[in-house]
Amino acid sequence: MKKIGWGILGAARVNERLMPAIVQSEQGELISIGSRRPGASKECVLKHLPRYEDKVSCFDGFDQVINHEKVDAIYIPLANEEHTEVALKAIRAKKHVLIEKPMAIKSVEVKTLIEEASKNNVKMMEGFMYAFHPQFDRIMNTIKSNILGDINYAHSMFSFPIQPARFYRINRSMENGGGALWDIGPYAIHTIRQCFKENPIRVKAIAKLNEYGADISTTGLIDFGNNKRATFDISFECTRRSEFEAFGPLGRVKCPTVWQPEDKQAKIILNTESSGLTEEVVPAANHFILEINHFNKIIKSDISPKLSKEDALWNVKTLEGIQESVQKDSWVML
Numbered sequence: 001m002k003k004i005g006w007g008i009l010g011a012a013r014v015n016e017r018l019m020p021a022i023v024q025s026e027q028g029e030l031i032s033i034g035s036r037r038p039g040a041s042k043e044c045v046l047k048h049l050p051r052y053e054d055k056v057s058c059f060d061g062f063d064q065v066i067n068h069e070k071v072d073a074i075y076i077p078l079a080n081e082e083h084t085e086v087a088l089k090a091i092r093a094k095k096h097v098l099i100e101k102p103m104a105i106k107s108v109e110v111k112t113l114i115e116e117a118s119k120n121n122v123k124m125m126e127g128f129m130y131a132f133h134p135q136f137d138r139i140m141n142t143i144k145s146n147i148l149g150d151i152n153y154a155h156s157m158f159s160f161p162i163q164p165a166r167f168y169r170i171n172r173s174m175e176n177g178g179g180a181l182w183d184i185g186p187y188a189i190h191t192i193r194q195c196f197k198e199n200p201i202r203v204k205a206i207a208k209l210n211e212y213g214a215d216i217s218t219t220g221l222i223d224f225g226n227n228k229r230a231t232f233d234i235s236f237e238c239t240r241r242s243e244f245e246a247f248g249p250l251g252r253v254k255c256p257t258v259w260q261p262e263d264k265q266a267k268i269i270l271n272t273e274s275s276g277l278t279e280e281v282v283p284a285a286n287h288f289i290l291e292i293n294h295f296n297k298i299i300k301s302d303i304s305p306k307l308s309k310e311d312a313l314w315n316v317k318t319l320e321g322i323q324e325s326v327q328k329d330s331w332v333m334l
C-alpha cells in the first residue's frame, strides 16, 4: 500500500521528535526537508535520523520540498508569523498541511487558509500533538461524562524560564509573533476552550513586555458567558509548570502535566463529591507518532481531522483578543 510521503519546511528543533515520528508512523515516510539556512536540513537529518541520510532529500529552500512529486503532506514548524505564506504555497500545490500551533497569528489569515484548503481539497490541521496523548481523551471523556457537572471554571498554567539560546523567540513584538502568548499561550488557551461547548465572548489580560514588545508573562481571564469563565497564566520567567484544572459543581479534574513529554507518565487527579479523591496514572505515549498516524489516516480515508479548522480559527481569535486586551488594557469582545 502506498505510504503518505512527508516533507518538512524548516530545520526546527521539534524535528528531533517529528522526524522519528514520521518514519515510525504506520503509513508515513519522510521524503524531503528544506531549510532557508544553507546545509541546515542535511545537518538535521544527520543529527536526528542518521540512517536515513540517503533516503531523505535535503534542500536549501522550501520550493523543492513543496513541489516534490513524492511529497503528499507537509509539516510546517516555522516561526508563528511565517506559517501562512508557506502553508498557502503548499496548499495551492495540492499538498495536505499539518501546521504547528498557532495556525497563524491573525484570524483573517486562518480564514484564508481554511478557504484555500477547501478549494484545493486538501486536509489541514493545527499541530497540537498533546491532543493525541491518551491523557487528553481521558480528560475530555471525564468532562463529557458529567461526573463533575457542567464545567463552570477552568484554569491553565504553562511556564519555564527561557534559555538564552531561545532569545530569538522574544526579539520581536507580540504583534509580530514574538513572546510567550504566541509560543506557549496556544496550549493554555486551547486546553481551556476544550472544556466548554460555548465559544468565548470576551477576554481581559495583563502582560509584562520586554524592550521589543514581546510578552514575557501574560495572565488573563476568558469569559464564556453564563458565569462560565477561565483564567490562565503563561510565562518565560516562572518555574516549569504545565498544569490544567477544570471545575464543576460536582467535582474537579486536575492534570499536573497536561502538555506532557512523550517519555513520561501522566497523572490525572479527580476529586468528586460522590467518590472523593482518586489518582490515575496514564502510561507514557508518543503523541507525535499518534498525531502523524492520525494525519496519515485522515488523508488515506478522507475523513475529518480530530482538530477542526474552526477550532484553529477560534484559538487564534482568542489569542488575538488577548493581545489586543494587553495593548488596550481593557476587555476585548471576540
Ligand SMILES: NC(=O)c1ccc[n+]([C@@H]2O[C@H](COP(=O)([O-])OP(=O)(O)OC[C@H]3O[C@@H](n4cnc5c(N)ncnc54)[C@H](OP(=O)(O)O)[C@@H]3O)[C@@H](O)[C@H]2O)c1
Residues within 6 Å of the ligand: 009, 010, 011, 012, 013, 014, 015, 017, 034, 035, 036, 037, 040, 077, 078, 079, 100, 101, 102, 129, 183
Ligand atoms: N521544540 C519542541 O520540542 C517542540 C515540541 C512540541 C511542539 N513544538 C512546536 O513546534 C514549533 C517549532 O518549535 P521549535 O522549538 O522546533 O522551533 P525553532 O527551533 O525555533 O525553529 C523554528 C524555525 O526557525 C528556524 N530556525 C531554527 N533554528 C534557527 C537558528 N538557530 N537561527 C535562525 N533560524 C532558526 C528554522 O527555519 P529554517 O530552517 O528555514 O531557518 C525553523 O523552522 C513551535 O510552534 C513549537 O511550539 C516544539
